[in-house]
Amino acid sequence: MPHDNREAGQKTGSIDLSAWRSRAAKFETEIAKAVIGQERVIRLLTIALFARGHVLLEGDVGVGKTTLLRAAARAVGGAYERIEGTIDLMPGDLVYHTYLAEDGRPRVDEGPVLRAGEDLAIFFFNEINRARPQVHSLLLRLMAERSVTAFNREFRFPHLVVFADRNRVEREETFELPAAARDRFLMEISIDTPADADTRRQLAFNTRFHDGDSLIASIEEGILAYDKLNDVGRAIQTExxxxxxxxxxxxxxxxxxxxxxxxxxxxxxxxxxxxxxxxxxxxxxxxxxxxxxxxxxxxxxxxxxxxxxxxxxxxxxxxxxxxxxxxxxxxxxxxxxxxxxxxxxxxxx
The missing domain is CATH 1.10.8.80 (Magnesium chelatase subunit I, C-Terminal domain)
Structure with a gap:
């Protein structure tokens, strides 16, 4: 089959795909500042974002999974929420939390999924395999329909992409994801320690990579304009x-x-x-x-x-x-x- 090498730069409606491809390149460049030696992983993550799909990262401990996802969330923009997978996490912990206020009375506040409302762009589930199957069931609804029901109403998240990670080393107190949940991830991406000697030396000795918070703060925010990505994704599929x-x-x-x-x-x-x-x-x-x-x-x-x-x-x-x-x-x-x-x-x- 002959290749079509024409420049994919036409405007589709009000979407300038050539300009958006430049944004995508800038996104990849920014992420590569925080996570070096992972060019293919960054490209796959970029593809998933424009395909409007959820992403599960898998790899050994300390290879940069969390750093990569945090950097991507910052560059996408919009509201970002995160939850840690633990064996005692319950489904309700995603949508609300209860506590005693200063007056001694019980209070109920919105949890991480609901807090930002429709502006929620990235929901990061850290160490997803530590959560119980009941939690996976709620996450499946969130991923499949981008909505949840709570407080007798339905909440919708039109711009949402779920990022999750799991390490492949520890198996104690973990739960395998059910087939239905895995199928809702557009991609499962493996991230390994870079093999290149110079990259390994930088990771070990360059103090820039020793402070994760400063590293993430150095990433430019909102490069991809989260509230436009659905329209851009549809334009790409049409074009x-x-x-x-x-x-x-x-x-x-x-x-x-x-x-x-x-x-x-x-x-x-x-x-x-x-x-x-x-x-x-x-x-x-x-x-x-x-x-x-x-x-x-x-x-x-x-x-x-x-x-x-x-x-x-x-x-x-x-x-x-x-x-x-x-x-x-x-x-x-x-x-x-x-x-x-x-x-x-x-x-x-």
């Missing part, structure tokens, strides 16, 4: 086209990942006929295409190409593929091998 050839390619990938053995995919030590239990839903496929269109737009094209699909496939689809229990404990390795084999097996148009 960036897909060809019949690309659409067939995506459907072929979808079919192969659901039935890898039938597609001829082989993974050492894995019976691919018994590997996939469920997943790769139509919702996941639509998220994949949404993300790919944003990737194409960020690269200045008006048409998505196979490289755009491949560049976001793992982060948008792998967490939606559920393996049989015998393979689930080896998920990280097998998922990567499955996607690599998928790209090698399904012909690129």
């Amino acid at each position: 960036i086209k897909t060809s019949d050839t690309l659409e067939r390619y995506v459907v072929n990938l979808w079919q192969a990942v659901r039935n890898p053995a039938e597609a001829g995919i082989e993974i050492p030590g894995v019976d691919t006929a018994r590997l996939v239990a469920a997943g790769a839903s139509p919702r996941g496929l639509s998220y994949l295409v949404r993300a790919a269109r944003v990737a194409a737009w960020l690269d200045g094209r008006t048409m998505a190409v196979p490289e755009d699909i491949r560049s976001v496939f793992f982060e948008t689809m792998a967490h939606r593929i559920f393996f049989e229990p015998v393979y689930e404990l080896r998920r990280d390795r097998i998922a990567r091998e499955l996607v690599d084999a998928l790209f090698e097996t399904v012909p690129v148009p």
Whole structure:
């Protein structure tokens, strides 16, 4: 399929996508000041924001997950709220909290989800896997519908994106996210310690990276104008086209990942006929295409190409593929091998 390399700079209604792409580049530059050596992670986070999807970061302790999400929240602008995942956290803690006032009488105030009202742009759930399943259920409603019911009324959050993180080391007093909750995240992004020696040296010896609050304060606020992102996201999805050839390619990938053995995919030590239990839903496929269109737009094209699909496939689809229990404990390795084999097996148009 020929590439369309025309500049994606047309105005869609009142949205100047060329100007917004410049804002996106500035956003990435600002975030890179706080989180060095993570260019791909920053690009994926940018794609998720313009695709209007929620993001889950996973990685070891101390690799910069929280710093990255805090920096992104500052650069997006709007109201930002945060809650810590703990084993004793209850669903009500997200929407209200009770306390004794100075006069000794009980009081009820709005919690972190409700406090900013419709201006809530980023809700950050730190260490989400430490929270109970009951909390995940409320979060699922918030992510799926951008609304919650409390105090006998419905609260809506039209500009909301949920950021969450979890570390992959500790397993005690943690709860695995249910499939429905994971499926609501547009992307699950892994963040690892930078391999580059110079970057590691800076992180260890440059005192700029030792004070997280000062680092975040150095990020320019409101680069992306949170209350405009929904309109920009819709304009991107309208402006960036897909060809019949690309659409067939995506459907072929979808079919192969659901039935890898039938597609001829082989993974050492894995019976691919018994590997996939469920997943790769139509919702996941639509998220994949949404993300790919944003990737194409960020690269200045008006048409998505196979490289755009491949560049976001793992982060948008792998967490939606559920393996049989015998393979689930080896998920990280097998998922990567499955996607690599998928790209090698399904012909690129």
